[in-house]
Amino acid sequence: MFKMTGSASLLFTTLLLLIHSTSAMTIPFRRTPDSSAPSVSPIKITLNFSPEGMSKRDDLAPAIDQNFPDPALLQDSDGKWVSFATSGGGYHIQVATADDAFGPWTVLDQDALPEDGWTSGSNFWAPDVRILDDGTYIMYFSGQVSGSGHCIGVARSETSIGPYTMDDEPIICHQDEGGAIDPAGFRDEATGRRYVVYKIDGNRLGSDAPTPIRLQRVSAVDGSTLIGTPQTIMNRIDSEDGPLVEAPNLVQLADGRYLLFFSSHMYTDSAYDVKYAVADSITGTYVRGASPLLSTPELGLDGPGGGTSNEDASVLVFHGWCRSGVRCMYVLGYSIQ
Template sequence: MEKNIGWHGDTRLASASERTPLLTASRTVETEPRDQRNSKAHFIIIMLALGFLYLLYAACQASPTPRDDTNCRWQHDAPSYEVAKPSGSTVLNINIKSNTTIRPSIPEDFPDPCVVQGDDGDWYAFATSGNGHKIQMAKAKDPLGQWELIDREAIANQAWTTYRNFWAPDVRRVADGYVMYFSGQEPVTMRHCVGVARSPNITGPYVLDEEAFECPLTQGGAIDPSGFQDVETGKMYVVWKVDGNAVASGPGCGGDLGEEGGTPLMLQEVSPLDGSTRIGDAVAILDRVEEEDGPLVEAPNLVRALDGRFVLFYSTHCFSTPEYDVRYAWADDVRGPYHRAPRLLGTPDFGFEGPGGMTSTVGRNERGLGEVLLLHGRCAEANGGGGGRCLFAVPYGLAVEE
């Protein structure tokens, strides 16, 4: 809402005799002393200056990407956050539908996969940089079927990134085609930020927006974006991780962040027309707890259950360790509070080592929980036998405890 700021003084019009000193034979008449007129003029100037400064301040606060003068980049610092605490709720259980070892769907390095169904009815997966591509792509008739790599580059331009080290893409439909959320490397700090790219075709090429969508560099950056559209309300959201691990004391993923916090999962409502125009402020919906999660929570992915509740998949611990896993939490409101469930999938369940970085299919009827999680797990056969993170497809189902 715009505020009109002005000064309302005396609007009375002075007569000619009031405006001009009157000279007579006996005396000189002045309407007001000179000092008083100067004081009024000074007051008007001060009020106009204050109004101008207020308008500048309001414009700055309204901007979704305030200027960061320390590195000459436009960025949006994550707000201070507090995760809501859950109260009692009916338990929501998710079960893996398998009784045997689950083998890779793509026996190649294909980490942090997302999955989306195209207009042609086929399923498409996108993954972190690798195998000679900035963003990897694959295609299948069925998520649980055979996947084939698409030997084509998905990214069309560099924009604000280093043009390498793209992580964890996520593709969603919007009004005029497809939008890709991704983690791109910022060239000054070399930290990662969330970006947006667009294409009328599901396989691209995707053209990057010129500025990052979310870039809280002082807090470590932002990674692992994922889109979600609520089919009940039509509202669209983006979730991501604030990458506090990038600024933790100590080397690597396991640097000291203290006992709690530091890697919150954030939720931002956006316009479903373009997938990036912000609506309101971002909120934190989950953060790490040291005794359960180790140094982080990451890789958020939202879906909605048939009973109307929201399910948040996420991973904990460092991706390079056997403790990396798949977990979930549920909530009655998309903004939380979220109830944590026990670990869903980890080492050595179904033959997995370090499974995580997952995305759920959306149900084939466009509603409710999907049927398959696409995720990565460590595998020896990737990279010509040198090992890596292969693509796996894991069927799952929902059970509600009364």
């Protein structure tokens, strides 16, 4: 991988300092120096700190000022914004709503997924909700299997906030590799095909175990019937990612390319971040951005991660440690150039 040294490093640092004095930040795109790598046109991601633009980065405040980790983001068929989060507050899956993506957000006093179903009844992680072609809603979630790791399951509802009814069995497990977590749905506008992108939870087996991000095609009708075999679209780079990559989220850009958000390092430490990569084909190869999109030094937050975009590639939600033991939800606008 390309590393900056000497005068190039000094120039990059100076540019970052200049960028930090503005209300938006542009993230460069790294082209791999390997001549055998596929050619992917570069993009720039500009972060916007509110619809109007904040005077400084320090103004970034939680959109949900309570424990709401691994947030999802959905604009439902009525135009309402809905977010879902990992277990908390006594609920399997938390749910919040807003009239505008930037808030104010209201955490609802209800469980979006109240039943245990095939799970152990605890540790429901990283939900994601999509609208199927028939107008119903499907939730992908990580459910714990009794005495073992996690599998990916689905649940369904006629309304965006639920309650969601769980299918009888999980759809993706990979227990021999550590389990499967962090699912996110995706519909390819070019083909109408649907997919689920997810992480192999290899770090449950040990720090040296693989933690690839995989892509699985599913039926466009029910969003859950598996079609073909999963394909790995991202692996960790130990020197850049630490022990894992996780929390994948796919977005299709206006020019048809595919933007993959993902996190690296451990969610418990300050190195946790949100990175991105771009590909011309949904199966890759995905070429990484030059630096993390969101990280502790740049944002002044502790361990920002779990980034999820709306389908229009304009709003990003994520969590960060806002105080001891609490991961609040934050919202940023962004644009692609």
